[in-house]
Amino acid sequence: MWLIFALLAAVFAALTAILAKIGLENVNSNLAVAIRTVVVLVMAWGIVFISGRQSEIVNIGQKSWLFLILSGVATGLSWLFYFKALQIGEASKVIPIDKLSVVLSMFFAFVILGETVNVKTIIGGVMITAGTLVLAL
Numbered sequence: 001m002w003l004i005f006a007l008l009a010a011v012f013a014a015l016t017a018i019l020a021k022i023g024l025e026n027v028n029s030n031l032a033v034a035i036r037t038v039v040v041l042v043m044a045w046g047i048v049f050i051s052g053r054q055s056e057i058v059n060i061g062q063k064s065w066l067f068l069i070l071s072g073v074a075t076g077l078s079w080l081f082y083f084k085a086l087q088i089g090e091a092s093k094v095i096p097i098d099k100l101s102v103v104l105s106m107f108f109a110f111v112i113l114g115e116t117v118n119v120k121t122i123i124g125g126v127m128i129t130a131g132t133l134v135l136a137l
Helices: 002-023 029-050 054-059 062-088 091-098 101-111 119-136
Strands: none
Touching: 002 029, 002 062, 002 091, 029 062, 062 091, 091 119, 101 119
8 A cells, every 4th residue: 555655646746846847937936835835734734634633633742743843844945945946947857856865865764764775775776866867967
């Protein structure tokens, strides 16, 4: 089931980039991020309330709050930089560079989370990096 969700995430991430590039025409990139954030906020809380999970907020521990907040800050910064790059650059070049986040996430998973490094993940990471460089340069 995780694979289906991951594939859907990839489809919607791709649509996000294309729709954002079109929507950024004659719009300040920071304003565009703010609008996008409001939409995401309404959708996320809507899903929480529709699924009846809002009462679980009191069960969230301090460590989880801290790291969810830090993740939110990282997301916000990522979106701000991404939208600016998308506004002034070609989508076909900005998008692959943004996807280097896959390789960086793998690296952080190994270093910070202690996940297992194997030859397959190293080769995959090198191939993603090489593909990104070919597309971006």
